Amino acid sequence: MEVRLNNKTKAALSAIAVALFLIFVFLGDKFIPAGSTWKMLITVIEKGSIYALVAASMNLLNGFTGLFSLGQAGFMLIGAYSYAIFTIPAGSHEKVYQYFDGGIIKWSLVEILEGKIGILGHYIGMFIPMLGAGLFVAVIAYLIGIPVLRLKSDYLAIATLGFAEIIRAFFQWNTLGPVTNGSNVLRKYTTYGNAVFPVLIGGISIALILLLINSTYGRAFKAIRDDEIAAEAMGINLFKHKEISFVISSFFAGISGALLAMFQTTINATPFNTVMTYEILLIVVIGGIGSITGSVIGAFLFTAASEWWLRGLDSGRWLGISSSLMRPGFRKVVFAVLIMLIVLFYAQGIMGSKEFSWDRFLTWWKRLPSNLKAWPERHRAKSEARKEARAVKAAAKAKAKEAKADNEARKASGKALFTPLPMSDHVIVFEKEGK
């Protein structure tokens, strides 16, 4: 029953799947009318792929290198701002930077390039600030990494969290207003026209992350995760590899920040706080720490649940149930409880540390009917085993209780707790010599 495909077939299957998905997203965004429920699907795919990218980048750090870093939101913030600042059309500067005399940068890269080489320039003009955002974030991450990456697990978490907060304060600083617009929103910058854009960029980036993980560097990262001291003894330069992982992860966080800025059409530093980092971390956990596939699935489930499926919980009606309990905010409570349940009872997440492979998927698919048929039987066997285990446990408990009661009774009646052995058994009496 095991399916084994050769590499060519696998590549062909992947290419077909990717192409179909991209065409679906492209046409879906173009032809589904706004306001339809199915438009939500496209929105979820858009936002989901942005979150998938940042979750994958966080997984590279947390799941593959074993660095518990909580700075992702800060890096996204830098990425989002670096993209937005360079693409606000010249005509809109007066309006956007209304408190700062139109800001310092009075031009937009998109417009300049579009004027020179037409529509191609438009896309290049979008691509350069996005890549630049990623590179800028990478440089910042390199500098932050020098002190921070020498710290151990939870100190590293707190220090990166701290840096994210410092970054946020920095971008809201009024003195930098002519560039960052202080604590006001940035808007009117160039965004993409079709939902296929973030999906494509996100997909390419995640593919790059996967390539990195499967390279020698990736194996070194995993070695560091599993045992730092052993990895060092094997000749892996700890600091260098941690820095590489940190910088690359931040680069992709920056790219996803730029994409998020495009998705939201306005940005502000305030929402890029610790809660955002926690959400990204929880996506990684839901998908499985150490699985990029898991992060992608987790990101889509997370956005679908929070943006679409559980929406009704906020407005009073959900799946036909209506209750006065369901008022704004209820969705997030239900959501948080679900996440807690996953963390406590399903700690390995959806994928554990496995990745998607066509072989495994097709095997699973072929076995599905027989598995479904066998399910009631297996379920019965499982529940019986559980019942048995419970009975054994109860018996042991009862026995322990009995023994305790017996001890108490002995204590109360003044009898010795243990019956001592007769003297002759454990004391050897030597006879004196010469008698």
Next chain:
Amino acid sequence: MGFLHTWLPYILAGIAVGGQYALIAIGYTMVYGILRLINFAHGDVFMWSGLIMVYMITVLPLWLSIILVIIFAIVLGTTIEKVAYRPLRSAPRMSIMISAIGVSYLLQNFALYITGGLTKTYPSINWLQKTVTIGSATTKMVTLITPVLTIILVVLLVMLIKYTKIGMAMRAVSRDFETSSLMGIDINRVITVTFVIGCALAAIGSVLYFSNYTGINPMSGAMPGLKAFVAAVFGGIGSVPGAVVGAFVIGVCENLIKGAGWTTFSDAFTFVLLIIILMVKPTGIFGEKNIDKV
């Protein structure tokens, strides 16, 4: 004299807020000392005690609500420990930390649901709000009471840890988890007591803190929580006096920065301090050296 004249109000405010951070920081430092866990939910327990006070004061007299708030915080903290941390005791450290983050997320979202996202006004407690004038500074009574109360509570706590049986058990558990359980110490009881003390102090801290900063929303526990944690690290995590010293340092510096007109960076300063202390002396001022063995 001129210097003091200008800066006295900020120093006083700093000492007050430092005392409040200290009361939160003790919860962090004790839990970390025993479980090696950053209890991310601690700041939210602090926020929740504030919220409960807002709702309780509408129907109950002040003294009763303060007592009930403390009891509430204790129940909440120990429940979190029982439900979210105890099942993961033998799991890797990363998963218990993720569980703590999950609890924090849940508590914040639940508060968001209850309050509807609005900022609630903390009830004003008259004798804490009375204005007092010291030299050039006019301030509230709470500013003076906080450091005194903090010091008293900390001295009591240190005595508890030094001279009682449960205190000795705590010290033993924080030194070596497994050995002390082999020596017949009931680990779960020690951990529960730790959470009880930490949460009770956080509740007292919340009464003082929110009497000063009266707006309370679901996110108002996050920042004080993080700062208190930094204070605990600064003083040497696991050490109670260290956490208190750290909290006062952070409180005063933060207010001096505010006074200098750099309000945007008053929060950032805390983290700069954290990074500096972790670089220079990772074990904190009062911490003990810890060497990793293979």
